[in-house]
Amino acid sequence: xxxxxxxxxxxHPSTGRVMTRWRVLAPFAVLAAAAVATLSALAGSGGxxxxxxxxxxxxxxxxxxxxxxxxxxxxQYGQIxxxxxxxxxxxxxVYKDMASTRDDTARQTDISTGVSYGYANRYHSEWxxxxxxxxxxxxxxxxxxxxxxxxxxxxxxxxxxxxxxEVRRRGWDGVFLDGISRTMQxxxxxxxxxxxxxxxxxxxxxxxxxxxxxxxxxxxRRGLVVGNINDATLxxxxxxxxxxxxxxxxxxxxxxxxxxTGMLTxxxxxxxxxLLREAQARNKVFIAISYGPADxxxxxxxxxxxFLLFARSSRSAFGYSPLCGVEPSTPRWxxxxxxxxxxxxxxxxxxxxxxxxxxxxxxxxGSATVTVPLGGQYVQPNGTxxxxxxxxxxxxxxxxxx
Numbered sequence: 001x002x003x004x005x006x007x008x009x010x011x012h013p014s015t016g017r018v019m020t021r022w023r024v025l026a027p028f029a030v031l032a033a034a035a036v037a038t039l040s041a042l043a044g045s046g047g048x049x050x051x052x053x054x055x056x057x058x059x060x061x062x063x064x065x066x067x068x069x070x071x072x073x074x075x076q077y078g079q080i081x082x083x084x085x086x087x088x089x090x091x092x093x094v095y096k097d098m099a100s101t102r103d104d105t106a107r108q109t110d111i112s113t114g115v116s117y118g119y120a121n122r123y124h125s126e127w128x129x130x131x132x133x134x135x136x137x138x139x140x141x142x143x144x145x146x147x148x149x150x151x152x153x154x155x156x157x158x159x160x161x162x163x164x165x166e167v168r169r170r171g172w173d174g175v176f177l178d179g180i181s182r183t184m185q186x187x188x189x190x191x192x193x194x195x196x197x198x199x200x201x202x203x204x205x206x207x208x209x210x211x212x213x214x215x216x217x218x219x220x221r222r223g224l225v226v227g228n229i230n231d232a233t234l235x236x237x238x239x240x241x242x243x244x245x246x247x248x249x250x251x252x253x254x255x256x257x258x259x260x261t262g263m264l265t266x267x268x269x270x271x272x273x274x275l276l277r278e279a280q281a282r283n284k285v286f287i288a289i290s291y292g293p294a295d296x297x298x299x300x301x302x303x304x305x306x307f308l309l310f311a312r313s314s315r316s317a318f319g320y321s322p323l324c325g326v327e328p329s330t331p332r333w334x335x336x337x338x339x340x341x342x343x344x345x346x347x348x349x350x351x352x353x354x355x356x357x358x359x360x361x362x363x364x365x366g367s368a369t370v371t372v373p374l375g376g377q378y379v380q381p382n383g384t385x386x387x388x389x390x391x392x393x394x395x396x397x398x399x400x401x402x
Contacts, residue, residue, distance in 0.1 A: 068317060069226075069287075071095055074110040077170040091173035093224060096163055097145075098211060099179035101127075104144040109166065114159035117146065127155045131193040141188035149197065150179075151207030153214070160218040167222040174224025176248070177216075180208055180240065182231045205236060216243030226285055234271075238278065246285020246315070249275055253303045253394075257291040260298055263394035265366035269306070276310050286316045294322035294329040297381075298395060304333055305360040305396030309344040309353050332381040335398055350391065358400040363391040377402055 070083055071093045080092050096114055103117040120127050128136045129147045137147040149155055163175060182205045184190050198204040212227070219225050227244040229237060230251070241247050253269060255262035264272065272288075279286040290303040300320050307318040320333050338356030345352055349365040350372050361372050372389045378399035379385050389397060 068314070069093055071176045073112055074166065074170075075107065077110065077172070080171050091224065093174045093176045093226065094163075094167065094170070094172045095176045095178065097179040098159065098177055098215070099148060099150055099181065099184075100139070100145040101148055102144050103146065109162075110170070113148075114163050115148070115155070120148070124154065124158075127152055129198075130196050131190075132196050132199070134196070137190065137193060137195065139189050140191035147184065147189075147195070149207075150211040151198070156211055156214045159211075160215045164219050164222045167219070172223060174222070174226065174245065175219055177225055177227045177244065180212070180227050180229045180232075182208070182233065182236060205232075209236075209239060212240050212243040220245060224285070226287065234274070234278075237275065241279060241282060241284055244284070246287070247275075247279050248287040248289060250289045250291075252288035252290045252318070253306050254290050254292060254299055257293075259293050259296050263299070263302065265364050265394050269364040269394075273306065273310050276307070276316070280310075280312055280316060284315075286311070288316075288318045290318075290320045292320065292322065297330065297332070300328060300330075300333050301398060302362070302394055302396040305362045305398050306364070308337070308340075308355075308360045308398065309351050309362055312340065330381075332398070335381065335400060337398060337400060358398065360396065360398050361389060361391060362396040363393060365393050367393050369393065374399070 067087060067090050069091050072079060072095065074094050074096070077094075083090055083092055095112055097112055098114060101113045101115055101117045101120050102111070105111060105117075108116045108118060115124075115127070127149050129149050131137050139145045139147065166172070167175065183201070184195065184204060195204065198207060216225055216227075224245040225243075226246045226248055227240065228248040228250070229240055230249065232240060237247075249272065252272060253264050255264060276286050276288065288303070288307045290299065292299045303320055304318055307316075311318070320328050322328060335358075337358030337360065341354050341356055343353070348370065349363060349368050350370050351362045351364070352372070353360050359374060359378055361374070363370055363372075369390065369392045372391055374387055374389060377385050377387050379402055380397070380399060385402060386399075389399070391397070
């Protein structure tokens with residue numbers, strides 16, 4: 001069994017830029033946040049935005065005290081009580097994939113999907129989607145994952161019933177819902193095959209809408225539903241988040257996991273900021289997730305500063321995730337600047353926002369280097385006091401007051 005959080009995602013519909021997914025993980029890490037994804041509520045009080053530390057391996061250190069959300073695999077329900085004892089305010093979510101079932105586990109319950117392979121294969125063979133050659137479809141890069149018919153009413157009923165019961169029985173606070181996708185026509189999913197039931201360019205998106213409309217509200221009666229949505233057009237994205245408690249956005253400000261590469265600028269950067277603002281305008285949870293090396297400070301600063309520009313609630317959270325579930329090697333990614341004292345403001349290419357204990361500045365330009373007057377004295381992560389800052393392209397800074 002191999003762990004993933006889904007992906008190649010087209011992040012900006014107008015440019016068609018592809019965000020490359022690389023997360024194929026260790027055995028027994030099954031499908032996404034295998035160890036833990038932790039989302040802090042402690043980055044300031046009084047409505048200040050939070051932090052996230054995404055863990056998607058089957059190993060790693062336990063979550064720190066004080067996180068708002070922790071995402072675990074279903075079979076890790078035994079950790080809930082200990083997490084709650086250490087941090088009573090933490091909400092613990094269970095990872096569930098809506099689009100697949102897996103043939104490499106003997107479990108029938110407490111699994112990473114909504115229905116087990118054994119049950120579907122024995123009682124509902126019609127749930128397995130087929131290609132135009134009449135063959136069942138497994139995913140090219142994850143061959144143990146079999147494509148389910150998310151548009152089937154009976155599949156939707158079974159998925160919602162199973163997951164809602166599990167949430168109640170195990171004491172989960174909600175669900176991290178993966179597998180939401182506009183299309184499966186990516187090399188690592190269908191790899192050129194065509195789903196016989198959903199051959200058209202918008203057919204699978206419509207099936208996603210039906211699933212979310214019918215399943216989302218039922219599961220939300222038991223707790224939060226945070227949907228991992230990455231490849232939707234903006235109108236589709238707006239439609240889908242109506243049926244969830246919130247949304248996760250991967251590849252935040254960065255299109256790959258390499259060092260100082262793939263930084264999003266210009267219209268692509270602005271599009272992600274729009275997603276954050278639109279989610280919050282609807283009072284939805286928003287979780288921004290960036291990937292990269294543990295010590296890539298420029299990428300870390302750019303991603304977090306961009307998030308803090310527009311995050312306006314402690315329900316929103318940012319996470320920078322190195323490989324295999326470790327936290328970044330520096331404490332600067334969790335530096336507390338308190339609650340925002342006003343909205344973000346743009347001056348030329350640079351954005352700024354002031355906080356009770358600091359300031360964030362971002363240059364989302366792809367080429368310009370700018371000297372930014374700060375309007376007061378602030379302290380850099382290395383302890384140096386400054387009144388202005390030189391910002392290169394696709395860079396940001398989170399600065400504290402002295």
